[in-house]
Amino acid sequence: MFEVSGLQRLTLGPLGFSLQSGEVVALRGASGSGKTVLMRALADLDPCEGQVTLDGVDRYDFSGPDWRKAVSWVPAEAGWWTDRVADHFQDWSLALPLIEELGLAPDCADWSVSRASTGERQRLALARALALKPSVLLLDEPTSGLDSQSVAQAESLIARLALAGAAVLWTTHDDTQAARVAGRSLLMDAGQLREVPAT
Amino acid sequence: MNYVQLDYVDLALASLLVLANAGLSLALNLGLAKRILIATARMVVQLSLVGLVLKSLFAIASPWWTALAALAMILFAGREIMARQEKNFAGLWAYSLGTGSMLFAAALVTIFALTGPVSPDPWYDPRYALPLLGMILGNTMTGISLGLHTLTTGLVRERAGVEAQLALGRSRADAFRPAIQAALTSALMPIVNAMAATGLVALPGMMTGQILAGVDPVEAVKYQILIMFLIAGGTSLGAVVAVMGGARRLSDSRHRLRLDRLT
Numbered sequence: 001m002f003e004v005s006g007l008q009r010l011t012l013g014p015l016g017f018s019l020q021s022g023e024v025v026a027l028r029g030a031s032g033s034g035k036t037v038l039m040r041a042l043a044d045l046d047p048c049e050g051q052v053t054l055d056g057v058d059r060y061d062f063s064g065p066d067w068r069k070a071v072s073w074v075p076a077e078a079g080w081w082t083d084r085v086a087d088h089f090q091d092w093s094l095a096l097p098l099i100e101e102l103g104l105a106p107d108c109a110d111w112s113v114s115r116a117s118t119g120e121r122q123r124l125a126l127a128r129a130l131a132l133k134p135s136v137l138l139l140d141e142p143t144s145g146l147d148s149q150s151v152a153q154a155e156s157l158i159a160r161l162a163l164a165g166a167a168v169l170w171t172t173h174d175d176t177q178a179a180r181v182a183g184r185s186l187l188m189d190a191g192q193l194r195e196v197p198a199t
Numbered sequence: 200m201n202y203v204q205l206d207y208v209d210l211a212l213a214s215l216l217v218l219a220n221a222g223l224s225l226a227l228n229l230g231l232a233k234r235i236l237i238a239t240a241r242m243v244v245q246l247s248l249v250g251l252v253l254k255s256l257f258a259i260a261s262p263w264w265t266a267l268a269a270l271a272m273i274l275f276a277g278r279e280i281m282a283r284q285e286k287n288f289a290g291l292w293a294y295s296l297g298t299g300s301m302l303f304a305a306a307l308v309t310i311f312a313l314t315g316p317v318s319p320d321p322w323y324d325p326r327y328a329l330p331l332l333g334m335i336l337g338n339t340m341t342g343i344s345l346g347l348h349t350l351t352t353g354l355v356r357e358r359a360g361v362e363a364q365l366a367l368g369r370s371r372a373d374a375f376r377p378a379i380q381a382a383l384t385s386a387l388m389p390i391v392n393a394m395a396a397t398g399l400v401a402l403p404g405m406m407t408g409q410i411l412a413g414v415d416p417v418e419a420v421k422y423q424i425l426i427m428f429l430i431a432g433g434t435s436l437g438a439v440v441a442v443m444g445g446a447r448r449l450s451d452s453r454h455r456l457r458l459d460r461l462t
Contacts, residue, residue: 043366044453045365046455047453064365064452064453065369065454066368067453068365068367072366072368073366077359078359079357079358079359079364080359080360080363081357081360081377128367132367
């Protein structure tokens with residue numbers, strides 16, 4: 001279980017919520033309401049107040065890198081640090097089944113990142129995070145640039161990871177997607193979080 | 200030693216070159232004339248003052264006055280490093296990181312030169328200490344300021360890539376490595392290039408100065424080689440300390456990228 005209490009960063013919070021393992025929760029809210037600030041804080045990429053625990057263990061009992069391997073943030077626009085696709089993966093052979101399941105060509109290891117399309121890059125970024133088998137996935141609009149077939153592939157892959165025990169916090173602006181993938185929804189409004197009925 | 204002494208008429212004659220330069224800028228409407236003239240005026244005033252100050256420091260030959268002059272040079276160079284940055288560290292770090300690294304590197308290398316290879320008597324003799332420090336300082340300052348500039352602008356530009364690595368559980372050492380490499384490369388490039396080209400393309404100023412003053416060219420070359428070693432050592436030491444210190448300051452123990460510590 002992933003538990004957050006008294007979380008505060010900039011104009012965000014203090015707020016609290018929890019995710020059961022295996023649960024997919026949609027994070028809703030207008031652009032600029034603080035969804036990304038929240039996700040970055042949860043991944044411990046920015047300093048913030050409050051307590052965050054994973055299965056009862058405080059985040060500060062993990063090293064920063066270990067925490068982020070367990071609580072993995074996939075930003076809406078992924079960053080890249082070299083040009084060859086496979087160099088962004090810790091172990092390409094482990095990631096390959098995920099890559100194929102997301103509908104990418106198996107020979108994309110040697111692709112150049114700068115020549116991949118937005119949708120391809122988005123799926124590669126998802127695959128490289130999923131390959132680490134995190135306990136908590138923080139997904140920032142993971143399917144915003146994808147065609148409907150790729151959206152379906154990504155949704156079913158993430159659903160399968162949740163079934164295997166991962167807790168997922170999923171930002172989306174799409175009501176029907178929220179209803180489709182998530183058991184419940186949280187709404188971010190003016191730095192505060194509240195539970196909203198499923199639409 | 201015999202050499203041709205310059206009088207003020209000779210200098211006035213040479214200054215015509217700069218005036219012509221400013222005139223050219225005016226004619227071509229480049230807007231540089233004012234800056235050229237201000238820089239020229241500063242150069243003349245600063246060097247004249249330095250000449251007088253050095254003359255009295257050499258006459259006193261006191262270790263304390265020499266140390267004080269050395270400290271003043273380092274503090275001025277530190278201000279110059281800070282002024283050359285596009286992104287600066289917040290708070291006291293803006294000044295202290297560059298200045299501290301330079302103080303450490305330049306002092307260490309200068310004292311090494313004075314107590315080891317050069318060994319004047321006394322070892323702190325300002326006639327040796329201050330010119331050596333000046334040459335080491337000038338180059339170390341350039342190296343540190345280029346290194347810090349490349350580090351901070353690189354991390355700001357590559358922020359998404361650095362944070363992507365951190366988000367995937369990589370350490371700050373891994374995530375910062377390309378930026379640190381680029382920073383140290385740009386810090387050391389001027390001295391590496393200078394060493395490679397020196398003697399073929401350009402005759403170094405100190406060596407030509409000694410030759411003009413009547414020193415045997417072979418002796419002047421020996422001095423120049425020593426100076427190049429000192430400069431290379433001081434620059435790389437200072438740049439490594441500044442860049443590693445800067446990288447540490449721009450991350451924290453949780454392995455986060457802390458660009459909020461830049462202004």
